[in-house]
Amino acid sequence: TQRTLVLLKPDAVRRSLVGEIIGRIERKAGWEITALELRALDQDTLEQHYGEHKGKPFYEPLVEFMSSGPVVALVVEGERVIEGVRQLAGPTDPIAAAPGSIRGDFGTIVRENLIHASDSEESAERELKLFFPGRA
Ligand code: GTP
Ligand code: MG
DSSP states (O other): OEEEEEEEOHHHHHTTOHHHHHHHHHTSTTOEEEEEEEEOOOHHHHHHHTGGGTTSTTHHHHHHHHTSSOEEEEEEEETTHHHHHHHHHOOSSGGGSOBTBHHHHHOOSSSOOSEEEOOSHHHHHHHHHHHOTTTO
């Protein structure tokens, strides 16, 4: 069984899509939300979280967007949950995301794509330690 870090980004919170998105995760068989918190992300956390993108043209606006309001951070556990939540989210660019996916149903702007989910077991481990240090 796997664990993944999910962030409902500030656009999801502002647009009152938190219940809708969490509902889709909750309805998947055998998955469990084991931590959930509304919180503001500081610069240091964001720098560590998105360190792989430092220096890319979208990095600065991404960090600014991610600190523009609170996010909802969740830990989700269950069968193949890392790949599974990425699949529910859809591709990074919401216009390329199929209807039925979270980004495909609700997004248009690449930066404001509603949800983050860890992309591998290694990322999940690192991100869970960063966001929920007590639980690792
Ligand atoms: P996250 O779950 O947020 O990490 O998204 P992702 O894994 O689908 O994408 P990635 O890690 O490659 O990029 C992180 C975030 O940067 C994306 O979710 C977008 O918000 C933003 N981003 C990525 N690529 C681009 C881009 O080409 N242009 C812009 N404007 N934003 C981008
Ligand atoms: Mg990513």
